[in-house]
Amino acid sequence: MAEEFNMDGMLDMFLYESGQLLENLEGIILEKQDADCFDEADINEIFRTMHTIKGSSGIMLYDNITKVSHKLEDVFYYLRESQPENVPHVELVQKVLAVSDFISGEMDKIREGDKADGDETEIVADLDEFLKRLKGEIKEQGIRLPKENKHKEPSQFYIAPVASEESHFYRIVIHYRNDTEMSNIRAYSATYALKDIAEDLLYTPEDIITNEESADVILAEGFYMLLQTKSDTDEIVGLINSVEAESIDIEEITAEQFGKGLAEISTDVSEPISIDLGGEEPKKEPDKEKEKEAVKPGDYVVKSKETGKGKTLAKNQPKKQSIISVNVEKMDALMDLIGEIVIAEAVVLQNPDLQVPGLDLTNFQKASAQLSKITTELQEVIMSMRMMPLTNVFQKMRRIVFDISKKLGKDVELEVIGESTEVDKNIIEHISDPLMHLVRNSMDHGIESDPADRTALGKPEKGKVTLEAKNEGGKVYISVRDDGKGLKKEKLYEKAKNNGLIGDKEITDFTDNEIYRFITLPGFSTKEEVTEYSGRGVGMDVVVKNIQSIGGRLEINSQEGHGSEMTLVIPLTLAIINGIVVQVGNSRFVLETASVKEFIRLTEDAIVQEPGGEEYIVLREQPYPFIRLGQKYQLSDSQVQVQDGIVVVLEHEGEQVCLLIDKLIQEQEIVVKPIPSYVKKVKGISGCTQLGDGSIALILDIAGLIQDEERS
Amino acid sequence: MKTLLAEDDFASRKFMDKHLSQYGECDVTVDGEEAVGAYMMALEDGEPYDLICLDVMMPVLDGYQVLKAIRDIEAERKIPQDKRVKIIMTTALNEERNVKKAFELGCEAYSGKPIDVEKFEQVLKRLELI
Numbered sequence: 037m038a039e040e041f042n043m044d045g046m047l048d049m050f051l052y053e054s055g056q057l058l059e060n061l062e063g064i065i066l067e068k069q070d071a072d073c074f075d076e077a078d079i080n081e082i083f084r085t086m087h088t089i090k091g092s093s094g095i096m097l098y099d100n101i102t103k104v105s106h107k108l109e110d111v112f113y114y115l116r117e118s119q120p121e122n123v124p125h126v127e128l129v130q131k132v133l134a135v136s137d138f139i140s141g142e143m144d145k146i147r148e149g150d151k152a153d154g155d156e157t158e159i160v161a162d163l164d165e166f167l168k169r170l171k172g173e174i175k176e177q178g179i180r181l182p183k184e185n186k187h188k189e190p191s192q193f194y195i196a197p198v199a200s201e202e203s204h205f206y207r208i209v210i211h212y213r214n215d216t217e218m219s220n221i222r223a224y225s226a227t228y229a230l231k232d233i234a235e236d237l238l239y240t241p242e243d244i245i246t247n248e249e250s251a252d253v254i255l256a257e258g259f260y261m262l263l264q265t266k267s268d269t270d271e272i273v274g275l276i277n278s279v280e281a282e283s284i285d286i287e288e289i290t291a292e293q294f295g296k297g298l299a300e301i302s303t304d305v306s307e308p309i310s311i312d313l314g315g316e317e318p319k320k321e322p323d324k325e326k327e328k329e330a331v332k333p334g335d336y337v338v339k340s341k342e343t344g345k346g347k348t349l350a351k352n353q354p355k356k357q358s359i360i361s362v363n364v365e366k367m368d369a370l371m372d373l374i375g376e377i378v379i380a381e382a383v384v385l386q387n388p389d390l391q392v393p394g395l396d397l398t399n400f401q402k403a404s405a406q407l408s409k410i411t412t413e414l415q416e417v418i419m420s421m422r423m424m425p426l427t428n429v430f431q432k433m434r435r436i437v438f439d440i441s442k443k444l445g446k447d448v449e450l451e452v453i454g455e456s457t458e459v460d461k462n463i464i465e466h467i468s469d470p471l472m473h474l475v476r477n478s479m480d481h482g483i484e485s486d487p488a489d490r491t492a493l494g495k496p497e498k499g500k501v502t503l504e505a506k507n508e509g510g511k512v513y514i515s516v517r518d519d520g521k522g523l524k525k526e527k528l529y530e531k532a533k534n535n536g537l538i539g540d541k542e543i544t545d546f547t548d549n550e551i552y553r554f555i556t557l558p559g560f561s562t563k564e565e566v567t568e569y570s571g572r573g574v575g576m577d578v579v580v581k582n583i584q585s586i587g588g589r590l591e592i593n594s595q596e597g598h599g600s601e602m603t604l605v606i607p608l609t610l611a612i613i614n615g616i617v618v619q620v621g622n623s624r625f626v627l628e629t630a631s632v633k634e635f636i637r638l639t640e641d642a643i644v645q646e647p648g649g650e651e652y653i654v655l656r657e658q659p660y661p662f663i664r665l666g667q668k669y670q671l672s673d674s675q676v677q678v679q680d681g682i683v684v685v686l687e688h689e690g691e692q693v694c695l696l697i698d699k700l701i702q703e704q705e706i707v708v709k710p711i712p713s714y715v716k717k718v719k720g721i722s723g724c725t726q727l728g729d730g731s732i733a734l735i736l737d738i739a740g741l742i743q744d745e746e747r748s
Numbered sequence: 749m750k751t752l753l754a755e756d757d758f759a760s761r762k763f764m765d766k767h768l769s770q771y772g773e774c775d776v777t778v779d780g781e782e783a784v785g786a787y788m789m790a791l792e793d794g795e796p797y798d799l800i801c802l803d804v805m806m807p808v809l810d811g812y813q814v815l816k817a818i819r820d821i822e823a824e825r826k827i828p829q830d831k832r833v834k835i836i837m838t839t840a841l842n843e844e845r846n847v848k849k850a851f852e853l854g855c856e857a858y859s860g861k862p863i864d865v866e867k868f869e870q871v872l873k874r875l876e877l878i
Contacts, residue, residue, distance in 0.1 A: 045842055045843030045844040045845070045846070045847075046842055046843065046844045046846075046847045046858075046860070047842070048844070049844040097867050097870060097871065191856065192851050192855070192856055192857060192858075193856065193857035193858070193871045193874065194847055194857065194858045194859075194860075195836075195857060195858065195859035195860060195863065195864055195867045195868055195871060196842075196860050196864065196867070197840070197842060197859075197860030197861055197862050197863070197864065198862050198863070198864045231759065232759075
């Protein structure tokens with residue numbers, strides 16, 4: 037192929053994303069082609085798709101795509117806003133498909149490196165006509181026409197580089213005759229001659245103009261160049277055209293070799309040459325050393341530029357960035373299998389057969405160390421494959437903030453920090469909704485409606501909501517912060533009491549944190565009037581449930597008058613946790629290491645029994661609910677006496693619970709597996725895992741245990 | 749249209765200079781620091797640039813640093829959005845993250861090298877510079 041189009045990252049992404057969107061779009065259309073009409077979700081989806089394609093093609097300057105998608109977006113805007121009946125569905129389907137075909141066609145052209153020169157006027161006119169009829173129909177049905185769909189012109193543009201032929205890479209070595217004077221200047225002339233055809237040029241020695249001593253090096257070792265160009269060897273020789281040159285060797289090399297730079301390639305070949313020249317070798321070696329050390333101020337600029345170019349090269353090599361979309365189920369299956377390998381590895385390496393005394397395991401140990409290394413890498417790779425930046429989720433929040441601030445008439449700005457933080461794909465799916473709730477709550481309940489209230493407190497009139505994500509110690513912290521009213525403890529307490537959520541305890545019975553937690557109770561809402569966005573008292577409990585389902589927790593902090601902060605703390609990945617294996621009777625359980633506060637040995641008289649049968653432990657004058665795990669799960673052979681077992685204090689979201697277990701086994705990495713569906717759901721158990729000896733251990737769900745305890 | 753061109757590669761510089769000069773005065777700097785200096789000077793003289801073309805890989809300060817510096821100066825001097833200088837990055841770095849970064853820092857357009865002159869002009873028109 038004479039003209040291979042060298043795709044670059046930006047264009048790649050545009051084609052990939054738009055391709056995905058179109059594929060998705062066609063999926064919807066084809067599924068619904070025989071239906072009577074599109075439902076609301078479809079209309080929204082198609083509208084969004086066209087909106088996105090319009091935006092990105094605008095940035096990429098593909099005007100015809102922009103115009104067509106713009107028109108179709110308009111059509112779906114009216115469908116979405118007015119929801120007219122009797123839309124000619126078959127015709128609409130055809131229109132959408134025509135647009136999709138047009139855009140696909142143009143994208144094929146772009147992919148081939150051609151111009152996207154398709155004529156859009158016919159399709160646009162066709163859509164215009166359709167839109168006109170649609171509007172007429174809408175009016176006839178007595179529905180008010182919505183406001184014109186406002187389009188924001190793109191304000192940033194990307195100009196793709198012109199398509200170019202495929203480049204060749206050459207290594208050129210020039211040897212000058214030994215009597216050549218100022219060979220460094222000759223070498224410079226050679227580089228200068230090549231500049232016109234060179235896309236990139238590296239050479240050594242580097243300081244040929246500034247350092248006269250480089251002439252000796254060139255005479256001794258030859259002058260090395262790496263050249264990226266579209267020209268062929270004859271042309272290069274013709275350009276160098278130096279009478280002093282004894283020999284000019286040109287060798288075509290691969291892009292990878294080129295990327296490695298001169299250092300590696302030249303050392304590869306410099307050896308035979310230095311043998312040829314024998315005696316001179318010791319003399320010039322110190323020279324070279326000196327050159328390296330003596331950095332003059334002026335040199336740095338040139339060098340930094342050269343290395344900069346070198347780096348670019350490595351990046352710009354004609355490797356096609358290939359992206360494939362993979363079914364998430366397959367990724368999950370792979371993740372599962374890798375989990376199995378980790379378990380199988382433990383089964384092999386901790387196999388009881390190896391415990392025979394006197395067995396020489398030296399080679400086995402070596403091999404197993406290698407195996408462990410590879411499985412660890414395997415885990416890391418699959419994790420990184422599943423990692424996605426939070427950018428998209430945060431992007432959605434911008435939109436929400438914008439919409440709500442318009443609707444509520446509050447002037448609020450959104451600050452986003454750390455949107456490139458990456459988390460597991462599964463987690464992203466689970467936090468989108470909770471995050472939306474939190475942002476809405478901050479906007480609605482947090483920020484004051486009256487700017488005067490804000491200025492009175494010395495705050496700027498404009499409210500501020502901050503969305504921050506960070507990655508710390510295997511956990512992701514995502515916080516939503518506002519500088520609004522903050523939570524009022526008294527108000528929360530009253531509300532909870534009036535709703536009968538806390539019985540008749542006094543406000544002093546609760547810590548600040550416990551009071552803040554009231555807002556996460558089901559059926560709690562402090563806002564007197566319910567708005568479109570929040571205040572229905574569903575929400576916060578759903579948020580907490582969602583977050584708990586992925587092993588995370590919600591932290592609430594607030595300062596009255598200054599704002600509140602809600603932080604989601606989520607594990608980086610769901611599949612592997614650090615756990616402590618404990619034994620109760622013949623069963624093994626896993627406790628997540630992070631939730632274990634302490635282990636203690638107690639005697640029976642430390643236990644306080646309530647009339648209802650519930651048991652408590654008083655530790656440092658604090659009462660903790662006490663659960664005998666063996667009794668709870670009816671494990672017949674477990675320790676009944678407290679003094680024979682160990683008490684574990686566990687904490688989850690500020691609430692503690694104590695468990696009586698028989699003994700501790702070990703701490704290890706645990707691959708979390710769901711409980712198979714044929715087993716009835718057991719309270720307080722969130723999953724299971726296989727241990728090194730092949731036995732099964734159940735993973736305790738601390739949050740579930742605490743809840744269960746509170747309910748009883 | 750008054751243009752500032754920051755470009756360290758001679759060939760590109762010559763090409764761009766020639767091309768941009770047809771629309772009016774075109775100043776040229778060879779590194780990032782000089783570009784910021786030139787921008788400041790023009791600003792102080794009350795004759796700010798309409799367009800700045802920035803290479804990314806430059807000595808002393810790279811294009812991103814220059815872009816950020818200029819936007820920071822504008823923010824600090826409270827220059828309104830529509831009065832801000834239009835900035836086009838001109839570079840061989842075409843990976844998406846490079847482009848996104850530049851957009852994030854607030855450039856108006858990002859042109860891959862070799863420059864597509866036709867589209868470049870199209871953008872100048874969109875930016876209402878010519």
